[in-house]
Amino acid sequence: MKKSQIRIDVEIDAENMPTMIKWDADDADFDGQQPAKAVMLSLFDGLQQNAMRIDLWTNEMSVEEMNLFMFQTLATLGDTYERATNGKEIADEIREFAHHFGHKTEIFGADHQH
Numbered sequence: 582m583k584k585s586q587i588r589i590d591v592e593i594d595a596e597n598m599p600t601m602i603k604w605d606a607d608d609a610d611f612d613g614q615q616p617a618k619a620v621m622l623s624l625f626d627g628l629q630q631n632a633m634r635i636d637l638w639t640n641e642m643s644v645e646e647m648n649l650f651m652f653q654t655l656a657t658l659g660d661t662y663e664r665a666t667n668g669k670e671i672a673d674e675i676r677e678f679a680h681h682f683g684h685k686t687e688i689f690g691a692d693h694q695h
Contacts, residue, residue, distance in 0.1 A: 589620055591637060599637045618642040619650055648686040655679035 585607040592601040603614035619638035626633060638647065656679040663672035683689050 588614075589622075590614065599639050602637060602639060618646060621654060648688055652679055652683045652686065652688050655682055 587604065587606040589602065589604045591599050594600050602617045602620055604617055604620070605611075605614045609615075619642055620635070622635040624633045625631075642650075656676055659672040659675035659679065662675060663669055666672075684693075
């Protein structure tokens, strides 16, 4: 059996706000830590039947970057859901909401068609 680790290092300021996020993983195709402006980590506790989340972002992350990050996260949640459940109809609804979000937050140009 193979074992692999993902490491996330977070530097915080005096108010406990993240100032720097860096990550690396045993199976990554790069060496050393990579910087990140945000991280969203979700874990499901099978015993308690609940989700645990860690959402962090640095003060360098702009609202526009957060909008793009959220859009990409929502869109790929549809893909994840479909792979895990074969529930294409619900997955398509998740992806459709992601595109609605993208339009509302003006991620797409005015001429974007979906």
